[in-house]
Amino acid sequence: MNTKMLVIPVVFSALLLASCGGSYSSDSSDSSNSYGSSNNNYGSTTKDISKNDMSGSTKIPTLTQKDVLATVKSKLSSDVVVMLPKAVPLSSDKHYLSAKTSDSEDAYQVIFYETKAPISVNSSDLKDTSKATPIATVSGKLYATEEAAAEATGHMNDVNTGVNGVDLGSGITGYSDAGAGSTFLNWAEGRWSMGVRNTTSADPQDSIDLAKKVVAVLEEETLPAPHQVGGMKLEAAPNKAEGNIISWQDGKTDYTVSDFTDPLDGVHITTSFTE
Template identity: 40%
Template structure:
């Protein structure tokens, strides 16, 4: 083979080697792109689920993306745009077979969550939640930061009932309540630590008020309310209206209301982290 032939042969071999190298690079690049696309899809699906969007923003979600109660609570936090620490109850009194959902509002120094239950999964802040036939309110949480400790204390209006008089009633566990009446209502009030508690009933059903106070006292022997700084207030109602629990974390006030059953209100409050 002459010199020119040898040069041509060498050029052919170099071209073949270069082509094979490009093929390998292209295969590797395609594999990497495929892996990247898969990861993006997995991340998107994960984010869609935790945001509670289910499948659409304006329609009732489908059951193939049912979230657990804990997942819904985590998703609620992502909806709150606030400078405050996002503190929610860890448990809510859902009826069997119902699904937890919610509507939210928030500003820098305020947030509100209306917890709801529905027959089918419904995304958080979905338009369908405005329809009372689609979802039922089970509780509301309002958290607000006030300008001063004095302002937040006004929202609690803590009282030491032992100083106010009234008929003394033994509630058990070494706790005494004080019974009073007025404007058609019978109240039995007592203190536990930094908490002031009241159970209300109609004057014609005052025994039911005492019964509720004793039931609450028993429950709180094994379940702990949040530690208030400095005080907290519990108002329980035999008639399942006006139940509310509020407490301070200095300038910040937490309020639970719109709970029908007074014992459910206590269960929600005691599920908060101290």
């Protein structure tokens, strides 16, 4: 009788240990993902990660341009009123927008990039040219006076005068000029002065064609209203980003879109400020 009573507790203890051991094994699997809290730009601005299947695999979240621009604005701290475009054209709808920001008390700068895969704002990966390509630079700078801000725009007075008038469409006439190995085709629209530069050895028709395309775009889209003036200088020769600049005054502040390879992309970026 006593022997039977001793066996039963031993068997029961063995079963209890086996059960605890199995439970510990199932809880020890790693359920963490590869993103973590350090991936700040994929936070609450994106929708919840969607599941691809019942196995628990996930789809990498991406940011819309609106999300990226909101993130960019949150990174900037300056006495200058921050203005940003509402859209930046990409070469492919399979690519992504990112940016690098910098600021000071009287200025801010944003370099926009096109990337092949999602890259967070201000990531060091933006330095890798195999991953990221600069699209354009947007900046704002506060000057001591309105006159200094106006001068910074590069606005040209009296461009709607001269000889060799060229019909650019929409009732607008451009006027040609030359000097220092360059040719210029200039015109004005409202408080904006526009100019297309080329080399003297290039076909003058290249400048005319670009100017006509810009005029046609501005029939459908609207540039920011400058207070008081704005200036646009574009390169007819391809891939001369350093010569492309669009700038307008708002009191003592000068806003600029620059360093864009495609002149029409720069125009579209600038008109998106008004959308």
